[in-house]
Structures are given as structure tokens and as C-alpha cells.
Amino acid sequence: MKQRITVLGSTGSIGVNTLDVVARHPERFEVFALSAASRVDLMFEQCRRFEPVYAVMAHAHAAAQLADRLQQASLKTRVLGSADALQRIASDERVHVVMAAIVALVVGAEVFLKAVREGGAQMLPIDSEHSAIFQSLPDDPATWPSRVEKIILTASGGPFLQRDPATFHEVTPAQACKHPNWVMGRKISVDSATMMNKALEVIEARYLFGVQPKQIEVVIHPQSIIHSMVQYRDTSVVAQLGTPDMRVPIAYGLSWPERIESGALALDFRALPTMTFLAPDDLRFPGLQLAWEVLAGPVGSTAVLNAANEVAVQAFLDGQIRFDQIHRVNRATLDGWPAPRVEGLDDLLAIDRQARERARTLAHQMGQR
Numbered sequence: 001m002k003q004r005i006t007v008l009g010s011t012g013s014i015g016v017n018t019l020d021v022v023a024r025h026p027e028r029f030e031v032f033a034l035s036a037a038s039r040v041d042l043m044f045e046q047c048r049r050f051e052p053v054y055a056v057m058a059h060a061h062a063a064a065q066l067a068d069r070l071q072q073a074s075l076k077t078r079v080l081g082s083a084d085a086l087q088r089i090a091s092d093e094r095v096h097v098v099m100a101a102i103v104a105l106v107v108g109a110e111v112f113l114k115a116v117r118e119g120g121a122q123m124l125p126i127d128s129e130h131s132a133i134f135q136s137l138p139d140d141p142a143t144w145p146s147r148v149e150k151i152i153l154t155a156s157g158g159p160f161l162q163r164d165p166a167t168f169h170e171v172t173p174a175q176a177c178k179h180p181n182w183v184m185g186r187k188i189s190v191d192s193a194t195m196m197n198k199a200l201e202v203i204e205a206r207y208l209f210g211v212q213p214k215q216i217e218v219v220i221h222p223q224s225i226i227h228s229m230v231q232y233r234d235t236s237v238v239a240q241l242g243t244p245d246m247r248v249p250i251a252y253g254l255s256w257p258e259r260i261e262s263g264a265l266a267l268d269f270r271a272l273p274t275m276t277f278l279a280p281d282d283l284r285f286p287g288l289q290l291a292w293e294v295l296a297g298p299v300g301s302t303a304v305l306n307a308a309n310e311v312a313v314q315a316f317l318d319g320q321i322r323f324d325q326i327h328r329v330n331r332a333t334l335d336g337w338p339a340p341r342v343e344g345l346d347d348l349l350a351i352d353r354q355a356r357e358r359a360r361t362l363a364h365q366m367g368q369r
């Protein structure tokens with residue numbers, strides 16, 4: 001029986017790569033639903049090619065445009081634009097797999113993981129680092145606590161690994177979005193330049209693999225050949241290597257525990273560059289340490305950091321604040337944040353809203369200077 005897939009964010013970088021893998025295995029996968037925000041042209045092409053039952057557009061005008069074009073082309077895909085549409089296409093009982101490139105784990109891991117457990121779902125990591133760790137761990141999660149010493153997340157160091165931090169105030173959005181090894185969306189590219197992406201990955205790794213924050217280490221590996229590693233009690237290190245192509249972790253997530261063709265180029269060990277490693281430096285990447293700080297803080301602190309960072313990155317991309325002010329917005333939003341009560345999703349959403357408001361005010365104030 002074919003696996004029916006819902007892809008959330010199908011017009012983004014992860015979504016496009018997911019559909020590339022899916023298209024290579026028509027005997028195995030079938031697209032049930034796709035979602036995007038506003039890119040109608042690409043969504044229309046995807047609907048024509050994959051004939052999903054549903055397409056969701058978050059923006060109402062885009063939903064109306066897509067519906068018109070699908071009708072003119074006599075395509076049967078139904079367009080949904082309602083507020084609960086994403087929930088509907090993710091939870092439809094005909095769906096086997098949901099590809100969700102979302103921040104839920106960072107915002108409220110306890111609440112999210114409880115829902116996964118109670119719903120009887122299986123969550124598999126797609127991010128290249130977490131997929132690498134998952135591939136380097138033993139099959140049985142019950143053995144992880146007794147065997148694993150630490151998790152070593154690798155980081156490319158982004159585009160400013162060699163740049164003088166004293167010039168960070170001059171960095172433009174175009175420079176920050178130009179990642180040396182990976183082609184990604186703009187938000188995550190800026191996160192990679194500040195290494196906030198690694199801070200968010202540290203938070204995710206802590207919950208995905210049930211390790212203590214002090215068992216997670218970050219090492220810069222500019223060539224992005226080793227995608228992350230696990231060190232065992234006996235000091236043995238198991239790593240996953242490959243070319244920097246998101247189709248590899250995507251194909252693994254879709255086919256686990258089997259392996260299928262991903263379309264990526266294989267590594268040629270005889271032509272590999274020298275692999276180098278270095279410790280992240282706090283002056284260049286001050287945001288990285290915030291991961292351990294929020295993990296030690298009250299529940300909900302991770303949601304505050306995530307919300308502040310989303311606002312700060314957008315403010316930078318919009319030209320409102322400077323690159324070096326992203327961290328200052330994050331830091332100032334976290335400072336003095338009261339320990340909130342978190343009992344469920346509503347509390348987390350409230351924290352997210354309040355943190356965004358505070359970060360927006362701070363970004364506005366900084367932008368005026």
C-alpha cells in the first residue's frame with residue numbers, strides 16, 4: 001500500500017526537496033495534501049504534478065487565486081483556506097506521513113511529545129543534524145541512556161566564520177542569507193549566520209534524544225561533511241557523513257527503517273577536502289549559549305527565545321535593525337522574563353504572543369538609535 005503524505009510548507013526549500021524524493025518513488029508514495037502561504041504559481045505546478053486531494057493556502061487571496069487556476073485547468077484538488085485547514089490535512093485519517101518543518105519542538109517540547117505519545121504517532125527527525133544523530137544511535141531507544149556519553153552537533157559556522165566581528169554591524173541581509181554549503185530559506189540562513197540555528201538544534205536534540213543539556217556539544221566543521229556524531233561511554237564516536245543535500249535526511253525520514261534512493265550525489269572520499277574542526281567562539285556567536293540558558297530556565301523559556309529570534313530576524317531582513325542587534329533583541333527579551341505557568345498549548349501560545357510583542361518593542365527601540 002502506498003504511503004499517503006501531507007507536506008506542510010510544500011513550496012519552501014524542505015517542501016520542494018520532499019516532493020523531489022517523493023517523485024522518485026511513485027510506487028511507494030502518494031501526495032495527499034500540500035500547504036503554503038502565498039506562492040500560487042509553484043503550488044499550482046505542484047498540484048498539477050502530484051494531484052493532491054487538498055491544497056491549503058494560508059493567505060485568503062492566494063487560496064482564491066489557486067482555486068480559480070485549478071478550476072480553469074480542470075484539476076480536482078480542493079483548496080482550503082480556513083484557520084483549521086492545516087490541522088485538518090495533518091490529522092486526516094487517510095494520511096500516513098506528515099512532513100512538518102515547524103518549530104513545535106522548540107516552543108513546547110513537553111506538550112508536543114505528550115501529543116505524539118498519546119496519538120500513537122512516531123516522530124522522525126528530518127533536520128540533517130538530528131537525522132545524523134538518529135542514524136548514529138542504536139535502534140532501541142531504551143539503550144540510549146546507558147550507552148550514550150554525549151551528542152556532538154556539527155555546525156558549518158555560516159558565512160561569517162572568518163569575518164571580523166567588529167564589522168558585524170555592516171552585514172546586509174543578502175550577505176547573511178548567502179550560506180557557504182546549504183541552500184535554504186531566508187530565516188534559517190540568517191539563523192545559520194548567527195548560529196541561532198544551532199541553539200535551536202541543541203534544544204531539539206535535548207528533547208528528541210532525551211539527553212541532558214550538558215551532554216550536548218557543538219563543534220564547528222566548515223566543510224559540512226560530518227552531519228553530527230554520537231560519542232559512546234567507551235569514547236567511540238559514530239558519525240553520519242554525506243554531501244550537504246537535504247534529500248538524504250528527507251529520504252531517510254520517509255523510508256525509515258529502510259533506505260531509498262534520494263537523488264543526492266555520493267561522497268567521493270578520494271576527492272574530499274581536508275576536514276577541520278573548531279570550537280565556536282562566544283564573541284562571534286553569542287546566541288549559541290542561550291540554548292543552555294533557556295534549557296536551565298523555567299518551562300516556556302525556549303518559546304520566548306524562539307519568538308524573540310523570529311521577530312529579530314524579520315526586523316533585520318526588513319532593514320529595521322542591524323545584524324549585531326539580533327542577539328541583543330533576543331537577550332533583552334529573555335532578561336527578566338517571569339517564570340510562567342505552562343499547562344498546555346494555550347499557555348505556550350500566550351507566551352509566544354507576549355514574547356513577540358516584547359521583542360517587537362525592543363527591535364523598534366533599537367532601530368531608532
Ligand SMILES: NC(=O)c1ccc[n+]([C@@H]2O[C@H](COP(=O)([O-])OP(=O)(O)OC[C@H]3O[C@@H](n4cnc5c(N)ncnc54)[C@H](OP(=O)(O)O)[C@@H]3O)[C@@H](O)[C@H]2O)c1
Nearest residue numbers: 009010011012013014036037038039058101127184185188
Ligand atoms: N531548508 C533547510 O535546509 C532546512 C534545514 C533544517 C531545518 N529547516 C527548517 O524547516 C523549516 C522550513 O524551512 P525552509 O527552508 O523550507 O523554509 P522556506 O523555504 O522559507 O519555506 C517555508 C514554507 O512554509 C510556507 N509558509 C510560510 N508561512 C506560512 C504560514 N503562515 N502558514 C502556512 N505555510 C506557511 C511557505 O509558503 P510560501 O512559499 O507560499 O511563502 C513555504 O512553503 C524551518 O523551520 C527551518 O528552520 C530547514
